[in-house]
Amino acid sequence: AQSVSQHNHHVILSEAASLELGCNYSYGGTVNLFWYVQYPGQHLQLLLKYFSGDPLVKGIKGFEAEFIKSKFSFNLRKPSVQWSDTAEYFCAVKGWGTSGTYKYIFGTGTRLKVLA
Amino acid sequence: DTGVSQDPRHKITKRGQNVTFRCDPISEHNRLYWYRQTLGQGPEFLTYFQNEAQLEKSRLLSDRFSAERPKGSFSTLEIQRTEQGDSAMYLCASSLVPTSASYNEQFFGPGTRLTVL
Numbered sequence: 001a002q003s004v005s006q007h008n009h010h011v012i013l014s015e016a017a018s019l020e021l022g023c024n025y026s027y028g029g030t031v032n033l034f035w036y037v038q039y040p041g042q043h044l045q046l047l048l049k050y051f052s053g054d055p056l057v058k059g060i061k062g063f064e065a066e067f068i069k070s071k072f073s074f075n076l077r078k079p080s081v082q083w084s085d086t087a088e089y090f091c092a093v094k095g096w097g098t099s100g101t102y103k104y105i106f107g108t109g110t111r112l113k114v115l116a
Numbered sequence: 117d118t119g120v121s122q123d124p125r126h127k128i129t130k131r132g133q134n135v136t137f138r139c140d141p142i143s144e145h146n147r148l149y150w151y152r153q154t155l156g157q158g159p160e161f162l163t164y165f166q167n168e169a170q171l172e173k174s175r176l177l178s179d180r181f182s183a184e185r186p187k188g189s190f191s192t193l194e195i196q197r198t199e200q201g202d203s204a205m206y207l208c209a210s211s212l213v214p215t216s217a218s219y220n221e222q223f224f225g226p227g228t229r230l231t232v233l
Contacts, residue, residue, distance in 0.1 A: 004158075043119070044159070044207070044224040090158045103172055104149075104222070106158030 002027045002095035006107035013081050014115050021076040021110050023065075023091030032094035033074040034104070035065055039087045047089070050074060061085070083116045120225035122208050128231045129198055136194045137228045141210030148191050149222060150183055151207040152176065159207055165191060166213065198232045205229050 005024045013019060025031065035047040048059025055067040065076045074091060091107040121140045129135050141148045146167050151159035162181070163173045167188035177183075180198075185191040195202055205227040212220040 006158075009156075043226055044209075046221050049221075092158070103161040103164065103174070104159075105161065106151075108156065109158050 002093060002105050004091050004093050004105050004107035006089075006091050006110050008110045009108065010111045010113075012113045012115065015083055016080050017114075019076070019078040019081045019085070019112070021089055021091075021112070023074045023076065023107060024072050025074065025091075025093045026072065027093055027095060033065075033067060034092040034094070035059065035063070035074075035076050036090045036092060036106075037087050038090070044090070047076070081112075081114050083114050085112060086114045087112060120208055120210050120223050122206075122225040122228050124228055125226060126229045126231075128233065130233050131200060132197055134194065134196045135198055135230065136192055137206055137230075138190060138192050139208030139210075139225060140190045141208070142223055143189075144212070145210035145223070146188065146213055147211045147220075147222075148185055149209040149211075150191070150193055151209065153205040153207055153227070154203075162193075195230075198230075200232045203230055203232045 003026045007022045033050045036044045037047045038044045047063050048057050048065055050057045050067045058064045063078050065074055067074050088109045088111050090109045092104050095103055095105045123138045127135055149164040150162040152162055153159045161174050162177050163183050164171055165185040168185050180196045183193045207227045208225045209222040211222045
């Protein structure tokens with residue numbers, strides 16, 4: 001079965017620290033991978049996505065993620081976090097349903113708190 | 117258009133009652149998705165529609181759950197005979213139909229938080 005694992009449930013960092021959030025997926029076929037962010041009191045929104053091509057993808061607000069096929073990983077990174085990055089981050093994979101249509105499978109999320 | 121809207125934002129009900137939630141997608145979006153999110157978990161896929169056709173249903177969607185999108189615009193999610201385990205945030209998202217050459221982002225609504233007493 002397709003699944004997504006996020007190993008860091010809570011992360012606390014000081015401003016300007018570097019960030020890396022882990023995401024591993026299990027799926028044998030062609031994968032499409034996503035990171036979503038949910039700021040306090042706001043809707044889920046797309047941070048970045050990987051479909052094909054360059055495994056290093058850049059998203060909004062200085063975030064990037066690297067797809068490593070051999071490790072089934074899609075880790076999120078940011079060189080220097082800001083207080084405004086405090087949010088919950090979800091990794092997701094596009095998987096396939098039983099009828100041949102697709103669906104999105106989300107990880108359990110990582111709560112990031114950045115201290116000013 | 118201000119995005120995906122959901123109504124109500126909060127619903128408290130007693131066990132055994134029926135509840136109905138509404139989702140209004142972004143107007144030109146023909147795909148509409150329902151997810152459920154419980155505390156400490158990511159969103160779990162429930163079902164999705166392309167126009168008025170319901171194309172996929174998760175095993176999470178028991179017989180007590182039914183979703184409709186009668187005119188291909190707004191959608192409703194009904195839960196009959198609610199149980200305490202149904203307490204969760206119910207999220208709706210919409211998108212255009214993706215093509216092989218492009219991806220169309222899912223835009224999420226604010227969710228409806230259901231509490232079953």
